Amino acid sequence: MPMPAPDFSWHFTPGNVFEEESGSTGTMSVVRGGELWLHTGRVIACDPFVSLGAGEAEPFTARVAPGRYPVEAAVATLVRPGEPEVDGPHLRVAAARLVIKDVPAVSWELALQPGQDLAELDDEEFFGYGVDAGTGCFYDAGSDGSFPDCEGDEGPLWDAFDTVPPLPGPHTVTDPASGHNLIAFTSGWGDGAYPTWIGRDEAGEVTCFVTDFFVVPAEALVS
Template identity: 35%
Template sequence: MNPTDLNQAFQNGYCFQTTLDQHSDQVTYSVHTLGEIVLTSGKIAVCDPLVVPNSDLCLTQTLAAGRYPVKLSIATFDHQKEQRVAYGMLVIRDQPAVKWELAVSFTGDQESGYPVTSGTGCFIDGEVIKRLSFLSDTEFENYYNHLDQALDQTYVDTWDWTNFCLDESTGLNIIAFHSGWGEGYYSSYWGYDSQGNIVCLVTDFRLLDS
């Protein structure tokens, strides 16, 4: 991941020319804030929220419990007349990142990131992962249907998102969103400022990979 490209991706209105499917196209980025993810355990996971999760999906790096803003970088393709989610960002500090490191989960998979089969990625607290893993098949199907319906309510061509609350007493939630072109393997990265502090966590949906 090119840090310069990523910093540009979170600049509203930044545009550039690229080539997709042998056609030149202009891409314009827009930034959308989706709300705040609530962390009670300090453990954070990036995963497909419509697949039964397990605790190994949590990242080895932990965060302080609290609430963290989540933003999307949306790429609008002029020629194709469509929009796609390019990046998802969990904001930890309002400082620019100057260095990036691959975010590693307890699965130990440091190469391919996390698999997406439903066309949806998310940021999610480790406590939510734990609760979902204990659901029965019927309970998970009910959760799946409600989350899918919530995503449908925000759909525009061709992406969607939801800030989905699972526990009103604690505020535990899932912030889920469409994953680039859909299915795939997507890596996430910790961003560090010039003082070595973690400032963000970003998932790259590889829109422009050749």
């Protein structure tokens, strides 16, 4: 079977604490970003530094009603006993959530792109997007091509993360001409491949899209 979804309500409950094998502890908080304008209702999740303008990122097959929806990050503050904070707290984005309906999800499914088939996955496998610049984002498929200033080695996307102390996001970048925007955040421990999950309510309607960055150990999610 494909990888099962974790209990994302745990990630987004402030004050929850997990412990790593190294002895470090992580305390969860929720950082709210701006609202994402889904003017077509087709959601893309990707590494913006890699995929913007490359024509590689495809929207998920699940569509939602056009509108403006909040994005928030579940952020872990990591502390190793006996080690002082040198440059401020050690923050890692454990998961990022695009909230479509502010109600609990009762079921979860992998967000799929066209042509992806769950039957192709072996045990514990998943479909996800690749990260090569330590960053993920959400944006509307109709906004593709709206951020040419973000496609090089400088520009507003770089500026959003160039803060002191460094802040993991969510950061909103908006095209002033069209109003199209994207909301970006750091990707857990950095580069890799990460799945996005779709939550649904009892009526089967989409409640959220959540990208998991594998920061919270599975053991912490077992009650």
